Amino acid sequence: MAKVIMIQGTTSNAGKSLITAALCRIFKEDGYRVAPFKSQNMALNSYITKDKLEMGRAQVMQAEAAGIEPDVRMNPILLKPMGNKGSQVILNGKVLKDMTAQEYYEYKEELIPHIMEAYNSLSDDYDIIVIEGAGSPAEINLKEYDIVNMGLAKLVDAPVIIVGDIDRGGVFASLAGTMLLFDDDEKSRVKGFVINKFRGDVDILKPGLDMFYDITKVDMLGVVPYLNVDIDDEDSLSQKLTNKYNVSLIDIGVIKLPHISNFTDFNIFSLIKGVSLRYVSNTKELGNPDMIIIPGTKNTINDMKWLRQSGLETRIIKHANEGKAVFGVCGGYQMLGESINDPDNIEGGGNINGIGLLKTKTTFNHSKTTTQVRGNINSISGLFKQLSDIEIWGYEIHMGNTEISEGEPLNNIGLKLEGCVCDNVAGSYIHGIFDNSKIANTIVEILMKQKGLNSDELVNFDLAEYKESQYDILANSVREAINIKKIYKIIGIL
Structure with a gap:
């Protein structure tokens, strides 16, 4: 069975997908066979595998970072929102049925065997699995039937790293508040924190890091700067849909x-x-x-x-x-x-x-x-x-x-x-x-x-080459910012 680590976040858009992709790339660079996993994804951005199966594009991006072919086992459940009518539920790459939010909530427990089958099969083929959570793991009203955050961590016995977004402000409070809402077993699974999207001088932040350790007794694994990398992101949160651009040539x-x-x-x-x-x-x-x-x-x-x-x-x-x-x-x-x-x-x-x-x-x-x-x-x-x-x-x-x-x-x-x-x-x-x-x-x-216009000066663009360069930049930046040796110890390799 593969070694495993899980990336959760204090909120949606804290940087879980990015950190998961970075670790996939880093482990690949270090010679390990690595695959991403997310039990349940909600997105309208989907992809079709060679097996004609549908999965979320976030795990496709992470598979690209890992240098492997996208595989529906990496995302066994995909929810495609249908406005007020609920979502189309895709199970193992095929349409199961349309469900309202309440219907899906009541049905989730029946999906656990499918999740475990996909995860265990993937685990047989790789050295390391990097799991991405969804939203916040501290939604106490949804804990009972959680299959994507701490509920999944318990099922696969995964150590957890929690990512906080400092760019929004209140990162220490959001990290500490998340821990406060965990039960004792969940707290014991948290092996480290990562602060993401930091701008400025890290030395100014260091006194806060020391005080935060005294409060939580959990290691701060690193502070990742606000990265200027171009990686595919989730559709519902993408800034590309809202950014205003100047008109070019x-x-x-x-x-x-x-x-x-x-x-x-x-x-x-x-x-x-x-x-x-x-x-x-x-x-x-x-x-x-x-x-x-x-x-x-x-x-x-x-x-x-x-x-x-x-x-x-x-x-x-x-x-x-x-x-x-x-x-x-x-x-x-x-x-x-x-x-x-x-x-x-x-x-x-x-x-x-x-x-x-x-x-x-x-x-x-x-x-x-x-x-x-x-x-x-x-x-x-x-x-x-x-x-x-x-x-x-x-x-x-x-x-x-x-x-x-x-x-x-x-x-x-x-x-x-x-x-x-x-x-x-x-x-x-x-x-x-x-x-x-x-x-x-x-x-x-x-x-x-x-x-x-004269098109002779048009510089031809190679998308595949560009993507590879962005994954390399991401991995190098995260490797410099966080303690990779500690992460290897957390997953039991060192």
Whole structure:
């Protein structure tokens, strides 16, 4: 069985995902086979494995840091929020059913055998498992059926490190308060604290660290500075959706749908020199971008209604009629068509007109497509012609099928034709279609040429290489900031 360590946090967004990823990278660098684990994740940012199973992207990111293939055993339970209706529960990568919060709370105990099976199987294959908790472990009203924080730590006999976010203020109080709400067994599992997101001179903080040890008798393992690293984060807390950016030479506007999913599909554009990627919620924020992207969504019909009511639909049509680029991914692709039909009541039933920029019709059904794909852009015409024959890869997660009546299929996956393009408007079901850096770089080149700009100076960007450099920066920074030797002692290796 693998050695294990668990990272919990005083709050959501304290830095659990980041510290987990850093330890995965550090252990990998030190020659260990290491895997991340999170029993239950709640996110609309999901991923499809090679086995056609769905899991949260946070553990995908951590698997990348560990240098291994993402595996659904790393995240056996994924909850995909459905607004006021509760969540779609994904168990071991497949849809179990939709549940309200109360239904799920009462059902959680039945999930423990599945969690333990996934964890034990993973533990057989690796030297070290780094577990990430969720939210705060001190939610006393939820303790009885906890399966993701101290409840899980007890099940797998894991030592615990608690991370506190000093950037919010009150870090000592939040760490001490968390300990106060633990029972004696839980307190005994806490082997160390980490303070995260520190700005300034650590020497000023040191007297507080000494006093805090006198109060808790638990080691402070380190103080991690506020890191300028670009690592994929959880969708509900991502600053990328709220940050305001200055418009660059090439400006791309992503519609921030109420039920937006997989927004990481477009991260690569924000990393290319001279490109701004902005998430916009209204016509004022939209401005006059060079390309509009409509992303995926957990509720296509409701978000289509919102798009219409907000006035953004009219602006998207005007943008397209001016010959400028529009691209839809998954639910965004469905919205670009003429109609969306829901005869089986998947999203509440009924029919709705789409934006109508593509001659397509989508019909929902109970079958959920979850698969990885690889293929090529077809030989296409129009604004996106320069993309012809470039290789693509990614994954599909969607309900329903889309039929094309006019226009060209955008790409092929073996013998299967997928997506649609009509001059300057294109759509695809493939999440991650832009992660082939050649696709993203070529789109930026197309937009530059359309504006009459010289694209010869465009610096091609390699996403895979960039990600590796960010994981290295993360690991090096955390290794310098915390006592790794003590962590090895905590997990029983030294």
